[in-house]
Amino acid sequence: MLAEHSMDYILEHFSDIYQQEEFLSLSVEDLTVILASDHLNVPKEDMVFEAAMLWLDKCPTRRQNFEKVLEQIRLPLISPSYRHTVIESLDVVKEYQGCQRFISEAKDQPFCKTACPRRTTGTLLHTCMHCCNWWKESFLTNSSNVHTCKEILRVRSA
Known part of the structure; x- marks a missing residue:
């Protein structure tokens, strides 16, 4: 702890x-x-x-x-x-x-x-969408949290 x-x-x-x-x-x-x-x-x-x-x-x-x-x-x-x-x-x-x-x-x-920035920069989601060249509307609109690049990339590959 x-x-x-x-x-x-x-x-x-x-x-x-x-x-x-x-x-x-x-x-x-x-x-x-x-x-x-x-x-x-x-x-x-x-x-x-x-x-x-x-x-x-x-x-x-x-x-x-x-x-x-x-x-x-x-x-x-x-x-x-x-x-x-x-x-x-x-x-x-x-x-x-x-x-x-x-x-x-x-x-x-x-x-x-x-190339995905760290969570604390505040631009993670926008930059990941741009750098990974993807858009998964249900993932983005149903989520109230900021996600890490690893989480975003996992959804992208799903």
């Missing part, structure tokens, strides 16, 4: 927490769980990338795990200019083919399932 409340707090207050020592000391497993969450409260996906870079810079041996971390960042939601000037120029991205593949996928498939 305490762990669940702690995770909820981290997800809700991410912008206040990601620069703190405790956050920067997280294991790659804990970090990827946080970064993968649809409930991560961030104004822009750039902040998620910046948090990942701070975590990486804390300990150089983490480079070997950066591919797992980068995979959790919704790269299609980051502006192409930022991706090109900042992310693609990083040595760690150049070093690992998996990182290069994620960048390439973000460029080639800007409206894929990883």
